[in-house]
Amino acid sequence: MNQESFYRLAGRLFEQLQGAEHLFCDLGCESSDFVRLNQNRIRQAGAVRAAGLGLNLIDGERQAQASCDLSGDLDEDLNRARHLLGRLRERIVHVPADPYLNFSTEPSGSERWVGEDLPDARAAVAEVIAAGAGLDLVGIWASGEVQEGLASSIGHRHWYGGRSFNLDWSCYLEADKAVKAGYSGLTWEPAVLAGKLAQLRQGLEVMGRPARTIAPGRYRAYLAPAAVAELMNMLAWGGFDLKSQRTRQTPLLKLVRGERAFDPRVSIREEQDRGLTPAFTPEGFTTPDRVTLIDAGRFGTCLVDARDAKEYGEPVNAAGGSPQSVGLDPGDLAPAELLARLDTGLWIGNLWYCNWSDPNDCRVTGMTRFGTWWVEHGEIQCPVKVMRFDDSLYHLLGDRLEGLTRERELLMDPGTYEGRSTESALLPGILVSGIELAL
Amino acid sequence: MDALEQTAARFAALVPACDYWTLRLVEESSEHLEVRQGVVEPSALGESLGAMVTVVVGGGVGYGATSDLSAAGLRAAAAAALGWAAAHAELGLFAGAIYPRSSLRADYRSPVAEPWDSIGLADKLALLQDANTALAIDERIVDWSAWLAWRRVRQLLLTSDGGHIDQVWEYVSPGLAAVANAGSQTQHRHGGGADWSQQGGLERISAVGLLADAPRVAAEAIALLEAAECPCDTRDLVLTPSQMVLQIHESIGHPLELDRILGDERNYAGTSFVTAQMFGTYRYGSDLLNVTFDPGVPSELVTGAADDDGTATRREFLIRNGLLERPLGGRLSQARSGLSGTANARACAWDRPPIDRMANINLEPGQGSLDDLIARVERGVLMDTNRSWSIDDSRNKFQFGCEWGRLIEDGTLKGLVRNPGYRGLSAEFWRSLDGVGGAAAREVRGVQNCGKGEPNQAVYVGHATPPGLFRNVDVFGGGE
Numbered sequence: 076m077n078q079e080s081f082y083r084l085a086g087r088l089f090e091q092l093q094g095a096e097h098l099f100c101d102l103g104c105e106s107s108d109f110v111r112l113n114q115n116r117i118r119q120a121g122a123v124r125a126a127g128l129g130l131n132l133i134d135g136e137r138q139a140q141a142s143c144d145l146s147g148d149l150d151e152d153l154n155r156a157r158h159l160l161g162r163l164r165e166r167i168v169h170v171p172a173d174p175y176l177n178f179s180t181e182p183s184g185s186e187r188w189v190g191e192d193l194p195d196a197r198a199a200v201a202e203v204i205a206a207g208a209g210l211d212l213v214g215i216w217a218s219g220e221v222q223e224g225l226a227s228s229i230g231h232r233h234w235y236g237g238r239s240f241n242l243d244w245s246c247y248l249e250a251d252k253a254v255k256a257g258y259s260g261l262t263w264e265p266a267v268l269a270g271k272l273a274q275l276r277q278g279l280e281v282m283g284r285p286a287r288t289i290a291p292g293r294y295r296a297y298l299a300p301a302a303v304a305e306l307m308n309m310l311a312w313g314g315f316d317l318k319s320q321r322t323r324q325t326p327l328l329k330l331v332r333g334e335r336a337f338d339p340r341v342s343i344r345e346e347q348d349r350g351l352t353p354a355f356t357p358e359g360f361t362t363p364d365r366v367t368l369i370d371a372g373r374f375g376t377c378l379v380d381a382r383d384a385k386e387y388g389e390p391v392n393a394a395g396g397s398p399q400s401v402g403l404d405p406g407d408l409a410p411a412e413l414l415a416r417l418d419t420g421l422w423i424g425n426l427w428y429c430n431w432s433d434p435n436d437c438r439v440t441g442m443t444r445f446g447t448w449w450v451e452h453g454e455i456q457c458p459v460k461v462m463r464f465d466d467s468l469y470h471l472l473g474d475r476l477e478g479l480t481r482e483r484e485l486l487m488d489p490g491t492y493e494g495r496s497t498e499s500a501l502l503p504g505i506l507v508s509g510i511e512l513a514l
Numbered sequence: 515m516d517a518l519e520q521t522a523a524r525f526a527a528l529v530p531a532c533d534y535w536t537l538r539l540v541e542e543s544s545e546h547l548e549v550r551q552g553v554v555e556p557s558a559l560g561e562s563l564g565a566m567v568t569v570v571v572g573g574g575v576g577y578g579a580t581s582d583l584s585a586a587g588l589r590a591a592a593a594a595a596l597g598w599a600a601a602h603a604e605l606g607l608f609a610g611a612i613y614p615r616s617s618l619r620a621d622y623r624s625p626v627a628e629p630w631d632s633i634g635l636a637d638k639l640a641l642l643q644d645a646n647t648a649l650a651i652d653e654r655i656v657d658w659s660a661w662l663a664w665r666r667v668r669q670l671l672l673t674s675d676g677g678h679i680d681q682v683w684e685y686v687s688p689g690l691a692a693v694a695n696a697g698s699q700t701q702h703r704h705g706g707g708a709d710w711s712q713q714g715g716l717e718r719i720s721a722v723g724l725l726a727d728a729p730r731v732a733a734e735a736i737a738l739l740e741a742a743e744c745p746c747d748t749r750d751l752v753l754t755p756s757q758m759v760l761q762i763h764e765s766i767g768h769p770l771e772l773d774r775i776l777g778d779e780r781n782y783a784g785t786s787f788v789t790a791q792m793f794g795t796y797r798y799g800s801d802l803l804n805v806t807f808d809p810g811v812p813s814e815l816v817t818g819a820a821d822d823d824g825t826a827t828r829r830e831f832l833i834r835n836g837l838l839e840r841p842l843g844g845r846l847s848q849a850r851s852g853l854s855g856t857a858n859a860r861a862c863a864w865d866r867p868p869i870d871r872m873a874n875i876n877l878e879p880g881q882g883s884l885d886d887l888i889a890r891v892e893r894g895v896l897m898d899t900n901r902s903w904s905i906d907d908s909r910n911k912f913q914f915g916c917e918w919g920r921l922i923e924d925g926t927l928k929g930l931v932r933n934p935g936y937r938g939l940s941a942e943f944w945r946s947l948d949g950v951g952g953a954a955a956r957e958v959r960g961v962q963n964c965g966k967g968e969p970n971q972a973v974y975v976g977h978a979t980p981p982g983l984f985r986n987v988d989v990f991g992g993g994e
Contacts (some may be wrong), residue, residue, distance in 0.1 A: 107969075108598075109968070109969045111968050112780050113537070113607055114541040115601045116606060117607060117609035118576075118606075118607045120577075120598035120601055121576055121598050121867060122578050122591075122595075122598065123865045124582065124594075125564065125581050126591070139556065140558045141979050142559070142563055143560075143562065143563075144561070144563050146587060147582045147587065148582065148584055151584070155561075159559070160530060163559070166557060166559075166635060168763075169639075170554055170635070171639075179949065193557035197598075200605070201601075201605065204605055213780045214782075215782075215969065217938075225977075243968075250785070250908075251780075253780065271847070322693060323656050324657065325695075327912035331717060332698055373797060378718045379674070423678050427906070428904045428907070430903055430904040430913075431901075432900045433991075433993060433994075434700070435699055435933070435992060436993055436994045438927065438993075440902070440904050440913045441904055443905050444906070461906050461911065463913060467994045470994070476693075490970060491918070491968070491970045492965065492971075492972055514937050514990075
């Protein structure tokens with residue numbers, strides 16, 4: 076579905092409204108190719124063409140919501156949407172006034188287009204397989220268009236269209252000995268793929284050395300940006316949203332209360348100005364370019380969606396409670412000095428399956444995975460067998476933080492649970508004087 | 515002829531030239547009602563309808579999924595499937611000829627005693643309001659909510675070999691949550707069916723005691739604020755069924771998935787410490803460990819007639835008397851590996867292809883009650899209701915946390931402990947299983963958020979289990 080057909084569908088629905096009714100229509104659309112790879116061959120390949128419509132009917136102080144899939148045919152979709160609108164109208168008289176109903180009453184409009192020319196998916200996958208010859212390459216190619224739209228009877232018209240690819244893959248040597256990479260973006264460049272594969276081949280050479288088994292305990296460590304992303308994901312899980320803060324569920328409660336602090340070099344922001352995600356909310360609000368979530372180690376500003384804004388009397392600054400374009404400010408560690416600064420300890424390429432061990436103390440557990448090395452006297456020695464860490468972020472981003480790298484890496488989320496994600500993270504690596512390994 | 519059959523007929527008139535095809539039509543309806551702190555959250559209705567066309571042609575397999583069920587839309591989906599089948603024929607991991615074919619004709623309907631619509635919206639909201647009132651017992655309860663979720667999924671699977679499988683699953687899922695806080699200590703407690711899902715209708719509300727459970731949930735959240743931290747040492751561990759569900763899921767179910775063993779999931783969900791050579795010889799656990807793939811337990815989450823490849827479901831032992839027998843793999847994985855398997859090729863929706871998933875993975879009963887297990891513990895801890903889960907990519911090194919813990923001394927439940935957790939190795943943990951409750955203590959539960967696959971898929975998984983007793987487990991509590 077394109078912008079014009081969505082606005083036409085919404086317009087026809089607005090003609091059906093009665094009395095003081097308002098209607099917000101939001102659209103989520105994707106046209107994607109998905110190709111799973113295993114042993115550098117195609118395991119499972121296909122295409123998905125999906126479109127979903129969300130309706131929020133507002134009548135006075137009441138609201139009711141519904142969603143349905145769209146076919147792309149205006150008459151058919153109008154029938155489905157009208158049916159849904161009828162059901163909402165029947166329901167809304169049975170729901171009480173909603174004290175937290177909150178929507179933009181000022182018409183507004185925006186358009187954001189990301190990406191232009193996509194590679195042909197079949198040709199690109201064939202290139203990946205050819206370039207990966209001799210490797211046990213496993214992962215997924217995803218590419219295509221993602222579209223989000225908003226139209227309201229008040230006059231909101233917002234549109235986001237993105238074309239991108241995301242190749243998320245790893246190369247295995249044996250069992251769980253593997254290195255990982257990602258190549259995502261808006262413009263496909265075979266030379267970039269070749270460079271990343273060359274790096275992986277180097278990593279596999281190290282991975283071929285006998286793995287070291289280390290005992291539980293505290294180790295110096297460098298966490299690469301992909302590993303830091305897992306820690307940011309944990310903070311995004313209830314750490315920044317206003318409701319979690321006001322109901323004292325946030326894992327950053329001690330930070331909020333001023334009982335603990337991160338290192339002053341730690342500043343975390345929602346960076347919407349990166350331009351990769353829609354900059355509007357389903358209620359018609361536009362979101363700011365930047366929100367400083369952690370400001371020089373102290374709690375900054377919460378993410379506030381429309382409902383929480385009304386409940387707690389704060390301005391709207393987000394579509395939801397977790398960041399979509401998180402950024403951690405860089406530090407001053409130069410890439411060339413990382414190994415020397417680490418000296419002896421762990422180079423952690425990726426973390427995996429993190430969860431809260433004790434949220435009251437911001438304590439996280441998770442696993443090392445992919446490209447984790449033992450380093451001695453500034454030289455990578457060998458891979459390390461997977462280890463479980465269990466440590467507080469008040470330490471890893473606080474009293475044990477030695478530095479952040481000067482360069483940041485842009486990581487595009489390969490997630491596809493609710494369609495292809497448009498989220499991203501721009502993160503440095505971090506050097507810590509110790510990370511607690513528990514198992 | 516209903517809408518799905520009409521769509522099937524439309525597709526029949528335009529089927530592409532190929533060796534084999536399937537058309538999987540999925541129609542889903544849902545409704546979510548929630549009252550938080552006495553305020554009705556926006557009620558949400560959901561409707562979804564779409565199709566996946568899979569084709570086998572020229573030695574390749576491909577799929578095309580669409581929400582456009584017009585002739586043009588179905589034709590476009592078939593064309594996309596043909597295109598990817600051609601790519602697979604050239605660059606595929608296996609020959610399309612081994613793709614499983616089905617001519618099965620079968621039906622399934624969830625047992626529903628009280629239909630969702632038999633009670634009006636106002637009465638449902640009134641029930642949730644009453645539950646809210648019962649949760650708000652103390653100013654230390656800083657957040658609370660009660661919800662009712664309804665979901666109905668109808669799937670019609672048709673194949674070029676004459677297969678016609680029409681299945682309808684229906685779920686009503688109630689739940690309660692209470693959050694208590696004092697200073698910088700916050701504790702959660704869930705109940706009212708929050709982690710006790712089954713197929714069925716509104717009868718699930720009374721079965722899980724939504725309203726009656728509210729005072730307990732709130733009181734226990736408050737009690738946890740003042741409880742001691744769970745000790746950090748090695749002791750015996752009794753897990754109630756609510757936590758056994760998670761333990762079975764993560765450290766038996768996932769490691770036995772054949773697509774992990776075949777390497778498909780290594781980039782995302784992970785591989786497995788279990789290898790193909792272990793089946794038939796590997797001692798997974800103590801003699802008390804009997805685990806089945808059981809699609810026949812009434813009302814369990816994934817009870818049904820067939821999987822999404824069209825394979826008829828059948829009960830199978832995965833582990834018998836502690837010995838590993840059989841992996842969880844659909845017919846495609848079976849053909850690729852040469853191993854036996856189960857009917858567990860499942861897709862989460864019309865826009866995702868079937869892969870190996872858990873379905874109903876159950877621990878068979880032993881003997882006695884929960885109290886009988888506790889009576890056998892000299893020094894231990896009981897844990898209930900999962901709140902944290904983490905396990906390595908081989909599904910071996912795990913760490914799990916629970917909402918609720920009670921110390922056990924000399925066969926008797928003692929003091930409450932907060933932030934209880936434990937960690938271990940799947941390969942060793944089940945060998946320390948020294949007690950499994952009997953049939954009367956078994957609870958039919960499951961999880962509604964099992965994630966896996968590229969592209970990602972989240973599915974329901976059923977687990978029926980009694981409580982279990984494990985010896986000498988590393989346990990711990992909270993704090994930095």
